[in-house]
Amino acid sequence: MNIGDISKATGLPAKTIRYYEEIGLIRPARGANGYRHFSETDLHNLTFLGRARSLGFSIEECRALLALYTDKDRASADVKQIARVHLAQIDAKIAELQAMRATLAELVSACAGDQRPDCPILKGLAGEG
Amino acid sequence: MNIGDISKATGLPAKTIRYYEEIGLIRPARGANGYRHFSETDLHNLTFLGRARSLGFSIEECRALLALYTDKDRASADVKQIARVHLAQIDAKIAELQAMRATLAELVSACAGDQRPDCPILKGLAGEG
DNA sequence: CCTTGACCTTCCAGCGACTGGAGGCCCTAT
DNA sequence: ATAGGGCCTCCAGTCGCTGGAAGGTCAAGG
Structure with missing residues (x-):
């Protein structure tokens, strides 16, 4: 399969696939x-990467997850640890956004x-609120 | 006031303040x-920018808000419009993160x-889930 | 056989919003 | 005179792509 085929199959832009090669993910x-030329294994790995990225894992987390995915002797604890850290980061981000949202919604409604x-x-942003 | 003083007063790093000057915000x-040399007006504007940034407004949104803040003949409708658009973006981002969170939490608990x-x-990321 | 057009290649630049560091000037205190 | 801190500019790097230029390759149609 050429890059265009794999791009269609994975939904990832060709540019992104080239980038993943450049940084050594594939x-x-x-x-x-x-x-x-992409093999079935490449297809699986890119699909895996696409899903991991869509769940918000960073490239470095994806690299670690992909290594574990490839290593058939891995311990699931290692995977779970990475996922839990990421889950905590998502929770922190959600909390931050909800705090922003609350403040902003209050100003908008006023x-x-x-x-x-x-x-x-504007008064609120200036500190008069 | 020098940049160090204004940095302490606003809580913004000196580097950030120089950057804001570079891109024409101040x-x-x-x-x-x-x-x-920073005046009282500069202090007010930087405080304003710091708060707007902390609510997640982009630099360009901040530029528009600052212009409205400075323009004493503004219509509050213009401000509200910017804020509402941003609020919608925050809501979209929260929804996206919550969807990620739900999927990830399910995988982690399994x-x-x-x-x-x-x-x-790993099975879920590979598409076997 | 030649051309057209789609596909592929590499390389370079840019996004947003800073952040770090190098190298050097300025100011105050001892 | 010197030591320190603060200030200056400029360049490079962050993250994860994305766009575009310049050019090689391939299959189909005339």
Whole structure:
């Protein structure tokens, strides 16, 4: 399979696949013409990477997960540890966004939103709120 | 006030303040020795920027908000519009993270996390789940 | 056989919002 | 005179791509 085929199969842009090779996540073979040639294993690995990325794992976390995925003697504890750390990061991010959301929603609801210049949102941002 | 003083007063790193000048968010005066000199207005503007950034507004949104903050003839509707768009973005981001969180939490809870290699997390990422 | 167009290649630059560090000037206190 | 801290500019790096330029390759149609 060429990069276009694998791109369609995985849903990942060709640019992204080349980038993953560049940073050493995958090592596709090369044909005589210099084209990348992707095996079934490459397909599995890229699918895996795509899903891991869509769950918000960083590239380095993906690298570690992929190594564990490839290592048939891994301990599931190692995988779970990475996942738990990431889950905690997601929770922290959600909490941060919810705090922002609460403050912002309060300011928005206090603002008349008409033609007058008086604006509780700006006052709040300026520290008068 | 020099940059160190304003940094303490606003809580923003000096590097960030220089960066804000570089991209035209602020225009502090300069002393004969080349040092930046910050007025009370600069202090207010930087405080405003710090709060807006901490609510997740992008730099360009901050630029627009600061312009409205400075313009005493603004309509509060313009401010509210920016804030509402941002609020919607935050909500979208929260929803995205919660979806990730749900999937990930499910995988984590299904994983024994022991010394055996069998791992529902890896299976899920591979698409077997 | 030639051309067209889709596909592939590499390399370089840019996004957002800083952050770190090098190298050097300035100011105050001892 | 010197030591220290603070200030200056400029360059490079972060993360994960993404866009574009310049050019090689391949299959189909005339």
